[in-house]
Amino acid sequence: MNNSFFNRKFVIQGIFIAIALVIVARLFYMQVIDDKYLLSANNNVMRKVIVYPARGVILDRNGKVLVQNEPVYDLMVTPREVKDIDTLFFCDLIGIDKADFIKRIQKARAHSPYRASDFMKQLSATTYARLQEHLFKFRGFYVQNRTVRNYPDSIASQFLGYIQEVNDRDITRSNGFYRPGDYIGASGVERSYEELLRGKRGVKNMMVDALNRPQGRFMEGKYDTLAVTGDGLVSSLDKELQMLGEQLMKNKLGSIVAIEPSTGEILTFVSSPSYNPNLMVGREKGNNYMKMLNDETKPMFVRPIQASYPPGSVFKVVAALTAQQANVINEQTVFFCPGGYRYGGGRAIMRCTHVDGSTGLIKSIKMSCNTYYGHVFAKMIDGRGMASHEAYDLWREGLLKFGLGTKLGIDLPGEKPGLVPTSDFYTRRYKSNKWRSGYNISLSIGQDAMGITPLQMANIMAIVANRGFYFRPHLIKAIGDQKIVKEEFTEKVFAGVDAKFYEPVIEGMSQAVNQGGTGAASRINGIEMCGKTGTVQNPHGDNHAVFFAFAPRENPKIAIAVFVENAGYGGTWAAPIASMLVEKYLKDTITLPKHIQDRIYNGSLLPKPKKVIKKEETIKKDSSSAVEKKVLQSTALDPKRKEPSSSLLVHHSQVRR
Numbered sequence: 164m165n166n167s168f169f170n171r172k173f174v175i176q177g178i179f180i181a182i183a184l185v186i187v188a189r190l191f192y193m194q195v196i197d198d199k200y201l202l203s204a205n206n207n208v209m210r211k212v213i214v215y216p217a218r219g220v221i222l223d224r225n226g227k228v229l230v231q232n233e234p235v236y237d238l239m240v241t242p243r244e245v246k247d248i249d250t251l252f253f254c255d256l257i258g259i260d261k262a263d264f265i266k267r268i269q270k271a272r273a274h275s276p277y278r279a280s281d282f283m284k285q286l287s288a289t290t291y292a293r294l295q296e297h298l299f300k301f302r303g304f305y306v307q308n309r310t311v312r313n314y315p316d317s318i319a320s321q322f323l324g325y326i327q328e329v330n331d332r333d334i335t336r337s338n339g340f341y342r343p344g345d346y347i348g349a350s351g352v353e354r355s356y357e358e359l360l361r362g363k364r365g366v367k368n369m370m371v372d373a374l375n376r377p378q379g380r381f382m383e384g385k386y387d388t389l390a391v392t393g394d395g396l397v398s399s400l401d402k403e404l405q406m407l408g409e410q411l412m413k414n415k416l417g418s419i420v421a422i423e424p425s426t427g428e429i430l431t432f433v434s435s436p437s438y439n440p441n442l443m444v445g446r447e448k449g450n451n452y453m454k455m456l457n458d459e460t461k462p463m464f465v466r467p468i469q470a471s472y473p474p475g476s477v478f479k480v481v482a483a484l485t486a487q488q489a490n491v492i493n494e495q496t497v498f499f500c501p502g503g504y505r506y507g508g509g510r511a512i513m514r515c516t517h518v519d520g521s522t523g524l525i526k527s528i529k530m531s532c533n534t535y536y537g538h539v540f541a542k543m544i545d546g547r548g549m550a551s552h553e554a555y556d557l558w559r560e561g562l563l564k565f566g567l568g569t570k571l572g573i574d575l576p577g578e579k580p581g582l583v584p585t586s587d588f589y590t591r592r593y594k595s596n597k598w599r600s601g602y603n604i605s606l607s608i609g610q611d612a613m614g615i616t617p618l619q620m621a622n623i624m625a626i627v628a629n630r631g632f633y634f635r636p637h638l639i640k641a642i643g644d645q646k647i648v649k650e651e652f653t654e655k656v657f658a659g660v661d662a663k664f665y666e667p668v669i670e671g672m673s674q675a676v677n678q679g680g681t682g683a684a685s686r687i688n689g690i691e692m693c694g695k696t697g698t699v700q701n702p703h704g705d706n707h708a709v710f711f712a713f714a715p716r717e718n719p720k721i722a723i724a725v726f727v728e729n730a731g732y733g734g735t736w737a738a739p740i741a742s743m744l745v746e747k748y749l750k751d752t753i754t755l756p757k758h759i760q761d762r763i764y765n766g767s768l769l770p771k772p773k774k775v776i777k778k779e780e781t782i783k784k785d786s787s788s789a790v791e792k793k794v795l796q797s798t799a800l801d802p803k804r805k806e807p808s809s810s811l812l813v814h815h816s817q818v819r820r
Contacts, residue, residue: 212369216362217310219393221323221352223402224428224640230323232310236291237344240282242272244303253301256294257283281344285311285446311346312353314440319405321434321465322398322575322638324351325443351465352638354576356396359642365390397641399428404748408433411740414767416728417707418466418617420636421744424625424719427634427652429573431723431744436769438462460769468578471614472726475697475733476531477711478609480668481623482539483524485561487664491542494667497523504537506601513537513604528671529680531696533608540607544600552586552596559583564659566622567615572635572651581615588612610700620724624711627669627693628719630662669693673716682710684734684759685742690749691716694741696733704770705729710737714745721748730768739763 221230238257245268254264267282274280282304286294291306298304312326327349329341341347347361348354365388368381380387408419412435419433442451455462464470486492500519503512515533519526527535547554563569568583589603590596605611618636625633637652672693676682681696694712701707708730713722723741730736740763743753753760 212305212367213307214365214367214388214390215307215309216364216390217392218312218326218346218362219356219360219395219643221396221398223398223400223405224430225402226397227402228315229319229398229400229402231313231315233313234288235284235309235311236286236288237281237307237309238283238286238294239279239305239307240268240271241277241279241303242268243276246302248301248303252297253304256297257286257290259283279305285309311444312440313444316402316406317439317441318402318409318437319400319432320351320437320440320443321463321467322351322400322432323440324353325349325440326353327443327448350463350577351575352396352398355574356639356642359394360396362393363391394643396639397646399423399426399430399638399640400432401430401748404431404744405433407747408740408744409435409437411743411763412727413764414769415730415736416460416466416769417726417730418470419723419725419740419744420467420617420621421721421723421748422621422625422636424628424633424713424722426640427625427636428640429636429638430721430748432467432638434464434466436460436462465575465577466726467617468573468575469616470726471579471581471616472707472709473611473613473699474609474615474620475699475707475709476533476608477620477623477695477697477709477724477733478613479528479531479536480627480672480695481562481565481567482536482607483528483668483671484627484658484660484664485558485565486539486543487524487667488561488660489543489547489557491546492524492539494524497521498527498535498538500532500534502534504534504604506537506541506604511601513608524667525671525674528668528695529674529678531675531681536607537604540604541600550596551599552590555586555589559585561659564657565626566619566633566656566658567613571618571622573618574637574639574649574652578618579616581619582612584612609697617724617726620709620711620726621722624713624722624724626658627665627672628713628722630665631660632657669716672712676712681734682712682738685710685712685738687714687742687746688754690714690746692742692745694738696738698732701729706731708733708735708737710734710741712741712745714749721745727768729770736763736766736768 217232220228220232223229250261250264254261259267271280271282286306295306298306314320314323325348326346329337329343329345329347333347334341334343348357353360367387370378370381404421408421408431412419412433415435417435419431419435420429421431422429438455442448442455483492487494498521500515500522502518503514505512513533519530519532519534522530522532522535524535526532543558544551544554547557559568562583568581570578570580572578584603586596589598593602600607603611606613622633622636625636632655634655635652637649639649641648671680672695673691674680675696676686676692676694682694685692685694692712692714693716694710697709697711699707699709706729708727709725710733711722711724713719723745725737725741725744727736727740739755739759743755743760743763746753746755
């Protein structure tokens with residue numbers, strides 16, 4: 164029994180000794196071997212400084228800088244540490260008054276008395292240099308180095324976009340990656356490539372003394388982490404061509420999109436009016452943003468991908484191609500043009516600007532004959548041995564393959580699909596599916612409810628240049644040091660029309676420019692450019708001018724679409740702009756007559772400021788609208804008729820040059 168007692172005694176003693184040894188060993192490890200506890204113990208003399216990475220630089224296709232970074236300095240404060248400072252001297256150094264100082268301190272204290280927060284953001288280099296010399300005198304304050312964007316040439320603002328501070332929603336969606344005060348891409352390429360451009364934050368552990376003076380890195384930087392710079396991007400833009408495009412569109416509303424057909428790379432992306440992207444940097448950014456937001460010309464509206472217009476006569480190129488593929492017409496098909504296309508039993512006419520007589524496919528493109536395409540549309544909808552609404556669905560399907568009525572997938576946020584109305588749209592409008600081609604005949608010349616974006620217009624030209632296919636238009640051609648190209652931008656997309664059907668259309672486009680057609684004013688010596696003009700009816704003001712083209716005819720290097728709002732004829736404004744850009748890109752020169760160049764450079768087509776309508780004018784206008792509405796209701800279509808009521812048949816004005 165005694166042996167048993169002594170055995171238990173030794174066992175218990177052994178347990179206590181083992182526990183003591185473990186504790187001693189742990190203390191030895193914590194105090195001698197593992198530095199992290201020493202790090203914790205020294206928090207009162209150490210400051211964790213976030214090292215923000217530089218965002219990736221964006222270059223043009225030739226390696227020229229479009230966006231770079233410049234240093235700024237955020238003044239940070241930890242409110243509980245602010246003691247015994249010369250407030251007036253401090254305010255004088257950074258250019259504020261005492262009331263502003265108190266307001267900022269109160270805001271920081273409300274955020275947290277114990278954590279550092281912004282006191283003043285983006286100090287200039289001059290202010291920082293003046294402050295840095297005396298910073299040790301102001302306990303609780305220190306400077307955080309940051310970088311912001313700088314745009315050396317102030318171009319391509321809608322393409323490049325801008326950055327802004329994250330909000331609560333951004334922080335939540337990032338699963339904690341972002342913290343208050345971080346920047347994030349808000350629009351343009353800055354937004355769509357945010358995860359690549361932003362880089363990765365680092366941390367620097369700095370020792371400071373009681374006077375807030377740096378004493379070097381803690382443990383020689385053993386616990387620091389390096390910031391990783393964001394990936395650089397090589398854009399597809401040609402900087403010189405972009406600058407020229409923006410100059411040509413100065414004081415005009417509209418868009419220019421130019422694409423390299425063999426790759427889908429966008430060479431020029433002009434949205435006019437534009438704005439200086441440097442206005443979206445710095446402490447005045449908020450005020451500048453509100454001014455632009457309230458600007459009637461909408462400079463922040465990305466017209467190439469968000470504005471949807473009736474394409475007008477440029478649509479005839481697509482109409483000719485899809486009709487050939489459907490075996491409705493061929494190169495030898497001829498229609499007689501007496502000066503317009505009659506429909507609705509001859510009661511209405513869609514006019515041409517002159518009498519073209521017997522017109523074949525090539526001539527119809529060259530002279531932009533409305534009559535020809537009225538007949539083509541009627542054969543596509545009414546002459547295929549099926550119900551018109553079913554034939555219309557087939558017609559629409561052909562357009563969708565050309566990228567109309569759908570997003571093309573450009574690497575920018577906010578792209579709009581445009582509109583190619585469905586057959587149901589017209590069935591609802593006319594309350595019957597018995598409608599025929601006369602009900603929406605203006606679709607034949609790119610009017611009615613159809614709407615396409617300037618990007619889609621340029622892409623049509625890329626398809627024609629390639630004789631039947633395109634690569635998805637994109638603005639970034641390479642990512643990072645490895646020059647990575649996104650796979651989706653290397654895939655061919657076919658437009659559904661056989662290559663053999665493109666040649667007569669291309670011949671017509673060539674003659675339109677080079678043999679006295681509607682685009683003759685845009686002819687370039689030594690370059691066979693194939694193009695098509697358009698004048699788009701605008702119910703809200705002057706007609707829009709359109710021109711799209713590609714060049715040269717063989718082995719094309721550029722496909723371009725120019726859309727100038729409220730400018731009238733396409734051959735007068737849009738075509739010369741396209742001609743100058745194409746020649747500059749292919750030959751690095753411009754030979755267009757100087758008087759035409761001067762007219763384009765100096766012309767102003769901006770709308771007049773809106774008139775303030777007085778109360779009595781508003782009442783009068785409302786009364787007129789009510790009368791007009793009653794007239795329309797009284798002339799509603801009879802769904803039993805085979806054609807629209809004669810009172811509603813529209814006499815279309817010219818939609819061609």
